[in-house]
Amino acid sequence: DTAVSQTPKYLVTQMGNDKSIKCEQNLGHDTMYWYKQDSKKFLKIMFSYNNKELIINETVPNRFSPKSPDKAHLNLHINSLELGDSAVYFCASSPNPGTSGRARSYNEQFFGPGTRLTVL
Amino acid sequence: GQQLNQSPQSMFIQEGEDVSMNCTSSSIFNTWLWYKQDPGEGPVLLIALYKAGELTSNGRLTAQFGITRKDSFLNISASIPSDVGIYFCAGNRDDKIIFGKGTRLHILP
Numbered sequence A: 001d002t003a004v005s006q007t008p009k010y011l012v013t014q015m016g017n018d019k020s021i022k023c024e025q026n027l028g029h030d031t032m033y034w035y036k037q038d039s040k041k042f043l044k045i046m047f048s049y050n051n052k053e054l055i056i057n058e059t060v061p062n063r064f065s066p067k068s069p070d071k072a073h074l075n076l077h078i079n080s081l082e083l084g085d086s087a088v089y090f091c092a093s094s095p096n097p098g099t100s101g102r103a104r105s106y107n108e109q110f111f112g113p114g115t116r117l118t119v120l
Numbered sequence B: 001g002q003q004l005n006q007s008p009q010s011m012f013i014q015e016g017e018d019v020s021m022n023c024t025s026s027s028i029f030n031t032w033l034w035y036k037q038d039p040g041e042g043p044v045l046l047i048a049l050y051k052a053g054e055l056t057s058n059g060r061l062t063a064q065f066g067i068t069r070k071d072s073f074l075n076i077s078a079s080i081p082s083d084v085g086i087y088f089c090a091g092n093r094d095d096k097i098i099f100g101k102g103t104r105l106h107i108l109p
Helices: none
Strands: A004-007 A010-013 A019-025 A031-037 A043-050 A053-057 A064-070 A073-078 A087-094 A115-119 B005-007 B010-014 B019-024 B031-037 B044-049 B055-058 B061-065 B071-076 B085-093 B096-099 B103-108
Touching: A004 A087, A010 A019, A019 A031, A019 A087, A019 A115, A031 A073, A043 A064, A043 A073, A043 B096, A073 A087, B010 B019, B019 B085, B031 B061, B031 B071, B044 B055, B044 B061, B044 B071, B071 B085
Parallel strands: A010 A115, B010 B103
Antiparallel strands: A004 A019, A019 A073, A031 A043, A031 A087, A043 A053, A064 A073, A087 A115, B005 B019, B019 B071, B031 B044, B031 B085, B055 B061, B061 B071, B085 B096, B085 B103
16 A cells, blocks of 8 residues: 555656656645755755645745645646756655644654656 | 754664664754655654653654753664664644754664
């Protein structure tokens, strides 16, 4: 049973291209996230979605756009890829929807296996 | 911005040794989490701590939420080869989660 899955596992592309990474979770979680891990293994949150609503949008170029067709999916679309976008991108989900329609807890996040993006 | 200082950055130990790593911050956190990342995989949650002073074990792993809420440590007892990997602390505050830069654990043959 795959809890959080991402496709593709590897993505090699040219500068300037547009690409998407897909993420699906079958855990019934309400909150999903995208993280970027750089070559030094530093993990940084990019986006957080709670029940199809964007909760967090950290300082990320607007070339990155998350899209959530339903609460089990959170895809990441990247326009005009740049060399500096090369990294491993992780999707994650967490089970706590919080109160007042806003995710209050990022506890116990379950991560996908990652997508290694290489921009040439 | 908020930062977590995780140390040591890397460790080289013999199999069977005990391991200790910690995270500190100048800010208070509501939750501390410890993750492990194996090569080519995503981080996996090891221990979650929700209360100041809380001490929690998971097998050979023990973690504590510092009483000041500004720090946490993770201990691994009697290390084995499969303990190799990167260990991340993470703190949750004001609906934001911040990860430490990781501790790389190496086990010498």
